[in-house]
Amino acid sequence: MENTSTYHLQADELDALFAHLEEQYLVYAPVRIPSGGRYAQTDSVLYRPVHRYEDIEYRERSTYPMKEVLTPITQTLFYFTEDQYQESKPPAKDLLIFGRACDINAIRIQDQIYLLNGGVEDPFYKRVRDRAKFVLMECAQQFEGCFCCSVGANVTDMHAMAFSFGERDAQIEVSDEAFRDYFSQAKPSDYSIRFPEENELKVNYPVIDRMDMANRLKDHPMWREFDDRCIACGSCTVACSTCTCFESTDIVYTQNAHIGERRRTCSSCMVGGFDQMAGGQCFRNKTSEKYRYKILHKVYGHDARFHTGPMCVGCGRCSARCPELISYPATLNKLSRAIEEIQPEEVAHHA
Amino acid sequence: MVEDCNIKQMQNNCYRQSKVPDEFMLQLRVPGALIDAKWLDVIQHICQTWGNGSFHLGTRQTLNAPGIKAQNIPSVNDYIEPYLKAVECDLCNVQMETRNGYPYIAPRNIMACIGSVHCINANINTQNISHKLEKEIYPNPYHIKISVSGCPNDCAKAHFQDLGIVGCTRPIYDMDRCIGCGACVRKCEKAATRVLSLNDKHKVSKDACCCVGCGECVTACPTGAWKRPNRIFYRIILGGRTGKQCPRMGKLFANWLTEDSLLGMMRNWPKFSDWVLGGKPVYIHGGHLIDRAGYQRFKEFMLDGVTLNPEAIIAESVNWAETEYRSNIHVKPLSKHQTVK
Numbered sequence: 001m002e003n004t005s006t007y008h009l010q011a012d013e014l015d016a017l018f019a020h021l022e023e024q025y026l027v028y029a030p031v032r033i034p035s036g037g038r039y040a041q042t043d044s045v046l047y048r049p050v051h052r053y054e055d056i057e058y059r060e061r062s063t064y065p066m067k068e069v070l071t072p073i074t075q076t077l078f079y080f081t082e083d084q085y086q087e088s089k090p091p092a093k094d095l096l097i098f099g100r101a102c103d104i105n106a107i108r109i110q111d112q113i114y115l116l117n118g119g120v121e122d123p124f125y126k127r128v129r130d131r132a133k134f135v136l137m138e139c140a141q142q143f144e145g146c147f148c149c150s151v152g153a154n155v156t157d158m159h160a161m162a163f164s165f166g167e168r169d170a171q172i173e174v175s176d177e178a179f180r181d182y183f184s185q186a187k188p189s190d191y192s193i194r195f196p197e198e199n200e201l202k203v204n205y206p207v208i209d210r211m212d213m214a215n216r217l218k219d220h221p222m223w224r225e226f227d228d229r230c231i232a233c234g235s236c237t238v239a240c241s242t243c244t245c246f247e248s249t250d251i252v253y254t255q256n257a258h259i260g261e262r263r264r265t266c267s268s269c270m271v272g273g274f275d276q277m278a279g280g281q282c283f284r285n286k287t288s289e290k291y292r293y294k295i296l297h298k299v300y301g302h303d304a305r306f307h308t309g310p311m312c313v314g315c316g317r318c319s320a321r322c323p324e325l326i327s328y329p330a331t332l333n334k335l336s337r338a339i340e341e342i343q344p345e346e347v348a349h350h351a
Numbered sequence: 352m353v354e355d356c357n358i359k360q361m362q363n364n365c366y367r368q369s370k371v372p373d374e375f376m377l378q379l380r381v382p383g384a385l386i387d388a389k390w391l392d393v394i395q396h397i398c399q400t401w402g403n404g405s406f407h408l409g410t411r412q413t414l415n416a417p418g419i420k421a422q423n424i425p426s427v428n429d430y431i432e433p434y435l436k437a438v439e440c441d442l443c444n445v446q447m448e449t450r451n452g453y454p455y456i457a458p459r460n461i462m463a464c465i466g467s468v469h470c471i472n473a474n475i476n477t478q479n480i481s482h483k484l485e486k487e488i489y490p491n492p493y494h495i496k497i498s499v500s501g502c503p504n505d506c507a508k509a510h511f512q513d514l515g516i517v518g519c520t521r522p523i524y525d526m527d528r529c530i531g532c533g534a535c536v537r538k539c540e541k542a543a544t545r546v547l548s549l550n551d552k553h554k555v556s557k558d559a560c561c562c563v564g565c566g567e568c569v570t571a572c573p574t575g576a577w578k579r580p581n582r583i584f585y586r587i588i589l590g591g592r593t594g595k596q597c598p599r600m601g602k603l604f605a606n607w608l609t610e611d612s613l614l615g616m617m618r619n620w621p622k623f624s625d626w627v628l629g630g631k632p633v634y635i636h637g638g639h640l641i642d643r644a645g646y647q648r649f650k651e652f653m654l655d656g657v658t659l660n661p662e663a664i665i666a667e668s669v670n671w672a673e674t675e676y677r678s679n680i681h682v683k684p685l686s687k688h689q690t691v692k
Contacts, residue, residue: 034581035581036575038471038570039471039473039570040467040475040583041467064574073527073576074526074527074530233571234534235573238573238574249553263553266530268530268532271532272532
């Protein structure tokens with residue numbers, strides 16, 4: 001890459017770097033949470049503020065995605081009294097967020113929903129997004145179910161710096177001028193950061209280019225198995241790097257019905273009540289319908305609006321978190337076969 | 352001629368008398384019920400070389416070789432020495448002589464479910480605690496039946512042991528990670544004690560008092576809002592038993608014990624047995640010793656010198672509910688009472 005410089009830092013220099021960065025930035029990165037996993041004696045890896053290089057868990061894919069830094073699962077937007085309101089505090093400092101190429105590419109999709117959807121910018125997203133910079137985490141190894149290369153999410157240029165992680169040292173490529181000063185004393189290196197070039201898992205991501213096909217796929221029998229297999233828990237969408245759905249709730253404080261707050265809480269199209277309308281009607285009652293909606297939205301719905309391809313960065317977290325071992329890539333393969341089935345019928349029909 | 356056999360001594364060495372006068376069944380202990388599969392070759396060799404060629408899975412998870420002739424017992428004891436050393440001495444840290452087979456049968460094999468090495472519901476590694484318990488109770492001449500279940504589903508039947516251990520967790524709730532989906536609420540209602548509810552803030556409220564400590568909420572949560580703490584906790588179910596007189600299901604004796612509290616109490620078991628039986632070990636199980644001593648004396652012995660963790664709670668009294676195969680089975684002349692005077 002042009003105008004980049006690379007440096008090689010040892011552990012003590014890295015800690016000094018982090019201390020220096022913290023003067024201006026809240027630094028977020030994946031952190032190991034002992035016993036945080038779904039099952040006993042398993043850990044989780046979550047995004048947390050970090051203070052030292054060794055706080056970062058780089059050996060494993062984070063259990064939950066980077067999006068939680070910009071859009072926390074629960075977020076108070078503003079507080080209200082009888083006739084006044086006060087916005088919740090924006091972050092105290094700028095944000096510096098560590099993520100892999102897939103994670104950073106997912107931000108483009110988050111941006112589409114929060115900033116480019118219907119011509120309205122979401123101020124609560126914008127106020128953190130404008131102050132966020134990203135640090136690329138080099139993928140020295142791949143993780144179970146990664147397929148970033150199949151959806152073009154393996155490469156990015158949205159990062160200000162890139163880290164290649166070692167036990168007690170790191171190679172750091174600096175591409176954003178604003179960070180050059182942090183490395184004035186650092187030892188230059190000729191290391192070059194690599195992006196993943198090929199995944200073990202290859203997914204032929206289906207393409208649905210017209211609504212007619214999407215509608216015909218709705219009735220395809222391929223979805224039926226998920227009535228029995230999927231428990232509609234929403235683990236996949238919470239773990240998804242690109243899902244953005246939330247609900248807004250006014251919470252009234254117990255001791256005074258005139259005071260409260262408006263909260264934004266992560267939601268999921270897989271969870272019951274998501275599509276409930278005033279009056280109680282729901283449109284997707286069967287689990288297979290919920291699952292179908294989720295998949296077709298990733299493959300078709302998002303692309304139909306933004307024309308930017310899959311709403312997916314191939315991070316593999318949805319399958320990794322599914323308690324029922326439903327593989328999203330396997331579903332995509334079934335979807336591709338269903339499309340192939342329908343196409344010749346249509347040709348015959350039109351002939 | 353029938354061979355002269357001291358069947359009490361042989362039973363004590365884990366060779367059980369059979370219908371055939373000089374044939375016995377070896378019972379190999381497997382504390383925690385998980386061992387290297389290489390030992391299957393050993394039990395197979397015993398069954399085929401000295402036994403009658405059949406193999407029995409013991410009801411207490413022992414590996415049993417039926418049909419061993421009395422005269423072959425010394426050879427079998429030689430052959431099983433490496434197993435005893437590996438499983439009792441190395442795995443469980445038990446200090447014992449291994450040259451002449453097992454020294455005692457009285458503390459029965461510590462049964463366990465597979466636990467967290469495999470099971471998605473387990474809260475604890477059942478083998479680890481079984482091995483530590485084995486060190487506390489073996490070898491010694493006092494009879495006790497212990498099992499370890501990885502979670503309150505109690506697949507290892509802690510409710511039918513003298514002391515049944517159940518691995519529990521006290522989940523921590525991170526309200527900010529909760530999306531109010533109700534998965535934990537539904538799971539708790541369906542699988543556990545219905546202690547969770549969705550509140551008017553779209554978050555979850557918990558009746559902590561009635562939580563059974565199963566961790567189903569953690570498993571059900573899509574966001575990791577429920578999390579197991581770093582520490583694990585134990586419950587002891589007391590005095591369960593089968594039998595021909597007055598079988599009964601065990602009752603809750605102690606809850607939310609840490610490992611130190613649990614092991615501290617278990618260390619007192621031989622002292623209690625010794626006191627009840629006046630230093631004369633006989634073939635009588637732990638639940639009956641508690642009956643003879645009375646629960647209050649039992650409790651005093653077990654808690655002696657133990658500093659309980661702050662969360663621990665202990666039954667002040669126990670209301671047994673027995674199946675009396677003969678009604679009023681406990682009503683008899685004073686002279687026949689066996690309670691400790």
